[in-house]
Amino acid sequence: MANPRRKHQPITCLTTENSISVTSLDRNNGLFYDFFLARSQPPQDNVDLAKAFLEAYLAPRLPAHQREILVGPITDREVGGAITPLKTGKSPGPDGLTADYYKILKAQICPILTTMFNDIYVSGNAIDSFNASHTILIPKPGKPADNMSSYRPISLLNTDYKLLTKILASSLQTFLPDLLIYHQLGFVHGRHSVVGIRRAVAAVLGAHSASSGTHPTLLRLDLEQAFDSVTWSHLFRVLSRRSFGQTFTDFIRNITRYP
Numbered sequence: 001m002a003n004p005r006r007k008h009q010p011i012t013c014l015t016t017e018n019s020i021s022v023t024s025l026d027r028n029n030g031l032f033y034d035f036f037l038a039r040s041q042p043p044q045d046n047v048d049l050a051k052a053f054l055e056a057y058l059a060p061r062l063p064a065h066q067r068e069i070l071v072g073p074i075t076d077r078e079v080g081g082a083i084t085p086l087k088t089g090k091s092p093g094p095d096g097l098t099a100d101y102y103k104i105l106k107a108q109i110c111p112i113l114t115t116m117f118n119d120i121y122v123s124g125n126a127i128d129s130f131n132a133s134h135t136i137l138i139p140k141p142g143k144p145a146d147n148m149s150s151y152r153p154i155s156l157l158n159t160d161y162k163l164l165t166k167i168l169a170s171s172l173q174t175f176l177p178d179l180l181i182y183h184q185l186g187f188v189h190g191r192h193s194v195v196g197i198r199r200a201v202a203a204v205l206g207a208h209s210a211s212s213g214t215h216p217t218l219l220r221l222d223l224e225q226a227f228d229s230v231t232w233s234h235l236f237r238v239l240s241r242r243s244f245g246q247t248f249t250d251f252i253r254n255i256t257r258y259p
Helices: 025-039 047-056 064-070 076-083 099-104 106-123 159-173 193-210 232-241 245-255
Strands: 133-139 151-157
Touching (some): 064 159, 076 106, 106 159, 106 245, 159 245, 232 245
16 A cells, blocks of 8 residues: 555656767756756746736635635545545555555544644644655657657655645535636536537637628637746735635645645
């Protein structure tokens, strides 16, 4: 159930931007670190522009009664409900405790995790290693093995951390349909991308039939590294603007402050 040891496939050679081959494992680790660090830096936080946007964007806010539900104590039932669907056979985080460990010992672990999660919620104190992770590189199919851009980094998080974030996500799902405009289909339970495709096709066909000498155009935008482009400070401003309250905002801040 504990699996602290993993099989490693070392990357024995990398080619730098200057076409220099590097075979030292230590140097390769440093090259990867600098490469991905440069690509994961968030943009400079323009506070005035962000505040002006939030003031102009009249987005729905979380009602008081829903906010009280969101910040209510985490229950054994919620913890158990998060453990049950865990997929087995997945690589664990730094503590080496797999999903199998939690599923087999579910009855014994649920009360302990419930107490710990609520303690973090109330006290605001999460141990430094709670959201620690191991970063591994996944090779992209068909890409040259000596090119740093041919690898996709993923983080292996501890299972207890994933359980807590899953409980929070499940709680939020109840309120998201009321907070997000109907055009936003991703990450909202009950909304599907096929609806967006149908709307786009209908809009193009409608514009084409109504046009008189004009040519309707469909524009598709894809933001590069979209998730890495959002600053934590702006995320907390959005939570505040949407009336999630100080308690929930501080909780999110506490469990993400040791990246």
